[in-house]
Amino acid sequence: MRLKTNVMPIFLALLLAASCAKQPAAAPVPGTINTFDAFAARTIGDAQAALVGAKTWELCSDANFPPTVTFDTYTNSCDPTAGKFPAVGRPILYKAEQSYNIALAAAQSYHAGASSDTAGLTQALTTLGIDIGTMLTGIGKGK
Amino acid sequence: MLTLISIILGLIPTVLKSIPGISAGIQQIIADISASVAAILGSGVITQPNANTILSAWLGVVTALKADPTLPASSLAAVAELEKIVQAVLIEDAALAKQVDWSKLLPITPVP
Numbered sequence: 407m408r409l410k411t412n413v414m415p416i417f418l419a420l421l422l423a424a425s426c427a428k429q430p431a432a433a434p435v436p437g438t439i440n441t442f443d444a445f446a447a448r449t450i451g452d453a454q455a456a457l458v459g460a461k462t463w464e465l466c467s468d469a470n471f472p473p474t475v476t477f478d479t480y481t482n483s484c485d486p487t488a489g490k491f492p493a494v495g496r497p498i499l500y501k502a503e504q505s506y507n508i509a510l511a512a513a514q515s516y517h518a519g520a521s522s523d524t525a526g527l528t529q530a531l532t533t534l535g536i537d538i539g540t541m542l543t544g545i546g547k548g549k
Numbered sequence: 550m551l552t553l554i555s556i557i558l559g560l561i562p563t564v565l566k567s568i569p570g571i572s573a574g575i576q577q578i579i580a581d582i583s584a585s586v587a588a589i590l591g592s593g594v595i596t597q598p599n600a601n602t603i604l605s606a607w608l609g610v611v612t613a614l615k616a617d618p619t620l621p622a623s624s625l626a627a628v629a630e631l632e633k634i635v636q637a638v639l640i641e642d643a644a645l646a647k648q649v650d651w652s653k654l655l656p657i658t659p660v661p
Contacts, residue, residue, distance in 0.1 A: 548627025
């Protein structure tokens with residue numbers, strides 16, 4: 407029951423997102439091939455920003471807040487006032503990272519014209535949205 | 550077009566309401582902002598100024614919560630980190646609404 411309570415707002419938000427995504431965009435975004443490509447890139451870019459922020463906090467916490475931490479292509483500052491990274495956040499951050507990489511690969515393939523699987527990409531973006539929402543809700547509650 | 554930032558903005562009140570010991574006054578403010586945000590998100594038209602306005606409203610609540618010494622420090626620290634992450638997402642979202650550079654969208658190494 408508790409899980410349902412926590413996840414329900416995310417599902418409602420995603421339902422809203424899905425309904426709104428069908429509306430026509432005002433103009434194409436430079437660097438994209440169409441509005442769906444732009445939607446995918448924006449979702450992934452937003453998710454990337456959220457994941458980098460959360461992972462920075464996790465690594466800073468694990469290393470007892472050194473001046474900076476480095477992972478992948480990032481070197482980010484640690485905030486010693488942040489407090490310990492919530493234990494509940496570790497598995498959901500890991501799952502969100504996996505979902506992000508899956509969605510990124512699908513979106514890159516679609517953007518490059520190597521795939522026209524819009525249903526698969528939509529599913530990957532939906533899963534990513536759920537996982538990012540779950541992650542942020544979980545770590546925001548700080549438990 | 551509604552993006553992940555809109556979903557995230559809609560989830561903030563869920564996090565804020567979970568903080569134990571929030572005063573009735575702040576709870577009412579959260580409820581009022583939630584209603585306004587739901588109306589904006591429900592319209593299906595969310596613009597960058599709208600997103601910034603929504604985030605500003607939530608940041609005001611967070612600031613008020615930080616000023617309450619009776620609230621648990623660990624909860625406030627977590628909310629403060631969430632606030633930073635949402636701000637980073639908002640900045641990225643604004644940039645992506647204008648132009649997409651696919652070379653900057655890179656895999657992240659998952660660590661269990």
